[in-house]
Amino acid sequence: EAGVTQFPSHSVIEKGQTVTLRCDPISGHDNLYWYRRVMGKEIKFLLHFVKESKQDESGMPNNRFLAERTGGTYSTLKVQPAELEDSGVYFCASSRQGGTNEKLFFGSGTQLSVL
Amino acid sequence: QQQVKQSPQSLIVQKGGISIINCAYENTAFDYFPWYQQFPGKGPALLIAIRPDVSEKKEGRFTISFNKSAKQFSLHIMDSQPGDSATYFCAASIEGGYQKVTFGTGTKLQVIP
Numbered sequence: 001e002a003g004v005t006q007f008p009s010h011s012v013i014e015k016g017q018t019v020t021l022r023c024d025p026i027s028g029h030d031n032l033y034w035y036r037r038v039m040g041k042e043i044k045f046l047l048h049f050v051k052e053s054k055q056d057e058s059g060m061p062n063n064r065f066l067a068e069r070t071g072g073t074y075s076t077l078k079v080q081p082a083e084l085e086d087s088g089v090y091f092c093a094s095s096r097q098g099g100t101n102e103k104l105f106f107g108s109g110t111q112l113s114v115l
Numbered sequence: 116q117q118q119v120k121q122s123p124q125s126l127i128v129q130k131g132g133i134s135i136i137n138c139a140y141e142n143t144a145f146d147y148f149p150w151y152q153q154f155p156g157k158g159p160a161l162l163i164a165i166r167p168d169v170s171e172k173k174e175g176r177f178t179i180s181f182n183k184s185a186k187q188f189s190l191h192i193m194d195s196q197p198g199d200s201a202t203y204f205c206a207a208s209i210e211g212g213y214q215k216v217t218f219g220t221g222t223k224l225q226v227i228p
Contacts, residue, residue, distance in 0.1 A: 033214060042218045043221075
């Protein structure tokens with residue numbers, strides 16, 4: 001079974017540019033999450049999709065971040081325009097069901113560096 | 116405000132020794148406490164988890180101790196091996212909802228031969 005796939009693994013952009021991160025969850029996983037770890041700090045929740053619907057986007061830092069999950073399959077996270085403080089590792093995770101009885105599977109992350 | 120505090124930030128243990136990582140939480144609504152293990156270049160992976168109705172859970176060399184009254188929990192790695200070298204995150208969430216996990220800041224463990 002393929003795991004959660006994230007692309008790209010690394011991205012280096014300049015301040016003001018746009019970057020789009022992609023996440024392919026495990027097939028059949030309706031729940032998809034985005035998390036972010038900034039500079040050795042804690043991993044923070046960004047948002048949660050159930051299929052194509054946003055269930056909770058309370059962790060999104062500001063309106064420069066836009067997440068989509070068209071068709072309930074893969075998801076994209078766009079940062080536009082990127083700022084220096086957006087640098088960090090962006091993780092995607094998925095689970096079949098939503099509750100804590102379901103194991104949460106993480107991708108390897110996208111390391112974003114904004115210069 | 117950090118809801119789950121984790122210490123130490125880094126830890127060096129000799130092979131065969133015991134690794135201990137401590138966490139404390141603030142939100143008494145938390146009722147599910149997983150630990151994640153992350154190797155370089157990989158994402159976090161669930162290692163072991165506990166619910167507050169038990170004080171201890173053991174899986175192989177890994178044990179979680181939980182103190183509900185103190186709002187603290189810890190991970191003990193017995194007979195630590197070089198292959199255990201990784202970053203460990205304690206975490207907490209509220210059961211019955213979804214996987215909105217609150218993580219600690221992580222502990223980088225190095226087990227030296």
